[in-house]
Amino acid sequence: MAYPLLTEGEADRIFALWFELVGQAAVHQEPQRSLAGSMLDLWIEWLAERIDARTRARARADAIAMIATLDGALLMHHLGHTEVAKSAIVSATR
């Protein structure tokens, strides 16, 4: 899995901004909430198209579950638990 790439260089800065956006979205600030929703939808669609599932709804649900796992690990990384986040994602996706 490409997880380590998401914690390095430009991607690391992008995800820090993603969490900042998500935080403002969680407390219902606009336009952050609409923007985070649109970005997440694009991400789900992109990933769902790459998942081999019986139905489109199943592929979308799997994509959301994968993104939840990924975001959870990245969140721990951004709060300083980099090593454990890496092991968690490796065991969740093997």
Next chain:
Amino acid sequence: MAYPLLTEGEADRIFALWFELVGQAAVHQEPQRSLAGSMLDLWIEWLAERIDARTRARARADAIAMIATLDGALLMHHLGHTEVAKSAIVSATR
């Protein structure tokens, strides 16, 4: 698992504020970063004490992985994907 309780009433509002705090922490704002770090450490300690593992380090690592999974699902819930977040957490923890 008590997951649904975390998405209702007072807990739902608390986690929205948690994600707001985490977002500011991710972009290195202070005191949010220190505060989020301390809250996360307390949460990890509380959970690690309730995990039966061979070593304390293992219990802490397991606690962080569980919190990553939980936070990932809650993040999807706070961005509007409540149903899929619930299924994801159920399959991750069964």
